[in-house]
Amino acid sequence: MTTTKTYRLTAVAPDAFAETCARVLFETVKNKPDAVIGLSTGRTTGDIHRRFAALVRAHNLDVSRLTIFGLDEVTGVSRDYFGACVWMLEHECVNDLGIAPENFLMLPLTSDDWERDCDAFRAELARRGGITLLELGLGENGHIGFNQPGTPFEQRAFHGRMHDYLEARIRRETGTPDDIPLGGVTLGIADVMDAHEIMLCANGAHKKQALTDALWGPVTTDLPATALQSHPHLQI
Numbered sequence: 751m752t753t754t755k756t757y758r759l760t761a762v763a764p765d766a767f768a769e770t771c772a773r774v775l776f777e778t779v780k781n782k783p784d785a786v787i788g789l790s791t792g793r794t795t796g797d798i799h800r801r802f803a804a805l806v807r808a809h810n811l812d813v814s815r816l817t818i819f820g821l822d823e824v825t826g827v828s829r830d831y832f833g834a835c836v837w838m839l840e841h842e843c844v845n846d847l848g849i850a851p852e853n854f855l856m857l858p859l860t861s862d863d864w865e866r867d868c869d870a871f872r873a874e875l876a877r878r879g880g881i882t883l884l885e886l887g888l889g890e891n892g893h894i895g896f897n898q899p900g901t902p903f904e905q906r907a908f909h910g911r912m913h914d915y916l917e918a919r920i921r922r923e924t925g926t927p928d929d930i931p932l933g934g935v936t937l938g939i940a941d942v943m944d945a946h947e948i949m950l951c952a953n954g955a956h957k958k959q960a961l962t963d964a965l966w967g968p969v970t971t972d973l974p975a976t977a978l979q980s981h982p983h984l985q986i
C-alpha cells in the first residue's frame with residue numbers, strides 16, 4: 751500500500767503570499783510574547799518581514815520579550831553590506847519593530863573560531879527555550895539556509911562555503927577580490943529540525959519543482975529540504 755503524505759499547505763494568490771506568511775509570524779508573537787522566531791533572508795521573505803512589522807505596529811503588539819534571530823549569514827563581508835543577512839533583517843523588520851539588540855541574535859560575519867561561535871549561538875537559542883517558529887526559504891536546488899545538497903541531516907550549525915552563484919554575485923556587489931574568502935554560516939539541518947514549528951515559504955514557478963520534490967520526493971541529502979518531511983509541525 752502506498753500512502754501520500756499530507757501537509758498543512760496554504761496556497762494563496764501571489765499578492766496574498768507575503769501577507770499570509772506575515773500573519774503566521776504575527777499570530778505567533780501574539781500567542782507567545784516571549785517567542786523565539788528565526789527568519790530567513792532572500793527575495794522570498796523581505797516583503798513578509800516588512801508586513802510582519804507593519805502588523806505588529808498596527809496592533810500595538812508588545813515585542814519587548816520577543817527574540818528574533820537569523821537562520822544564516824554570509825561571511826567575510828561587512829555588516830553594512832546590503833546583502834549581509836544582518837543588514838537585511840535590520841532594514842526589513844528589526845529596526846521597525848524596535849527589537850532590543852540583546853534580543854536580535856545573528857551568527858557572526860567573521861570569526862577566529864567558527865565552532866565555538868556556532869555552539870554559543872545554539873546554546874543561546876536553547877537558553878531562551880529553543881526555536882518557537884522558524885521561517886524557511888527554499889533554494890531551487892532544495893537547500894535550506896546554507897545547507898547545500900550533500901549536507902548530512904545530523905549537521906549542527908557550521909561555517910562552510912556558499913554556493914558558487916551567490917559567491918560570484920557577492921564578489922561583484924562588494925568588489926571583494928578572489929583571494930579574500932567568502933563563506934556562509936548557518937544553523938544545520940539538525941538544528942532546523944529541532945524548531946517547534948516550521949513555516950516553509952516558497953513563491954513562484956521557479957520553486958515548484960524543488961517544493962514538490964522536497965515534500966513528496968524520496969528523502970535524500972541530495973535535496974536538503976526533504977529532511978522536513980518528518981517534521982511534526984511543518985506548514986507550507
Ligand code: GLP
Pocket residue numbers: 790791792793794795821822886887888889894895896916
Ligand atoms: C539563500 C539563503 C537562504 C534562502 C534561500 C532562498 O541561499 N541562504 O536562507 O532561504 O537563499 O532565497 P530566495 O528567497 O532569494 O530564493
